[in-house]
Amino acid sequence: xxxxxxxxxxxxxxxxxxxxxxxxxxxxxxxxxxxxxxxxxxxxxxxxxxxxxxxxxxxxxxxxxxxxxxxxxxxxxxxxxxxxxxxxxxxxxxxxxxxxxxxxxxxxxxxxxxxxxxxxxxxxxxxxxxxxxxxxxxxxxxxxxxxxxxxxxxxxxxxxxxxxxxxxxxxxx
Numbered sequence: 643x644x645x646x647x648x649x650x651x652x653x654x655x656x657x658x659x660x661x662x663x664x665x666x667x668x669x670x671x672x673x674x675x676x677x678x679x680x681x682x683x684x685x686x687x688x689x690x691x692x693x694x695x696x697x698x699x700x701x702x703x704x705x706x707x708x709x710x711x712x713x714x715x716x717x718x719x720x721x722x723x724x725x726x727x728x729x730x731x732x733x734x735x736x737x738x739x740x741x742x743x744x745x746x747x748x749x750x751x752x753x754x755x756x757x758x759x760x761x762x763x764x765x766x767x768x769x770x771x772x773x774x775x776x777x778x779x780x781x782x783x784x785x786x787x788x789x790x791x792x793x794x795x796x797x798x799x800x801x802x803x804x805x806x807x808x809x810x811x812x813x814x815x
Contacts, residue, residue: 644726644754644772644807645678653723653752654682657690659711659736660728664695668728671756675726690722704735711739721751724813730755730762730771737765737812753812767811774805 648656656679662672672693679686696702696710715721727733733755737747747753747767755762755771762769782801790796809815 643674643678645675645682645684647807648724648752649682649684654684655690655722656684656724656726657692657722658728659692659725660732661695662693662728664728671726671728689718690725692725707732708735708739711736712743715739715743715745721745724752724754727753727755729757730759730769733769733771733812734761734765737769747812748814752814754807758808762810770810770813770815771808772805773808774803 645656648654656675658672658675660668660672662669676686692711692714694710696706699706702710725733725736727736733753737753740747740751740753745751753769755769756774758771758773762771782803786799786801
């Protein structure tokens with residue numbers, strides 16, 4: 643897992659950024675982070691979990707989210723060594739806010755996104771990310787749909803797909 647790989651690289655203070663109730667994938671990524679931290683015997687302090695959004699706004703803009711991140715980062719007594727973000731766009735917002743606050747990625751904190759969005763390659767520093775094999779996911783979804791059409795009484799199924807960690811500049815790679 644990402645957490646295990648970071649620990650092997652000497653990084654044990656790892657936070658999470660992403661509104662975990664935003665969607666199922668954010669929730670699953672947050673829970674995987676928490677579980678991995680627990681399994682590795684690493685501390686998971688509340689202040690390193692930036693998992694909400696600007697209050698009172700149902701669908702906040704990127705500016706609203708960046709205001710929330712600014713307030714959250716300013717409350718920290720110190721940054722963790724690494725932030726894992728719910729997706730690349732959350733990581734890009736975090737990167738912008740960290741720069742505005744005078745922090746350097748990767749010198750002050752490492753940053754990792756999720757999904758391998760095209761933007762992750764062209765931002766400076768380029769973003770370490772976890773690649774999802776979307777073609778495999780699409781193929782699996784079509785197969786599930788076709789099997790459900792043929793046999794509507796089939797039980798609910800969960801499908802897992804492989805991911806790949808892509809190291810880039812935001813983790814000194």
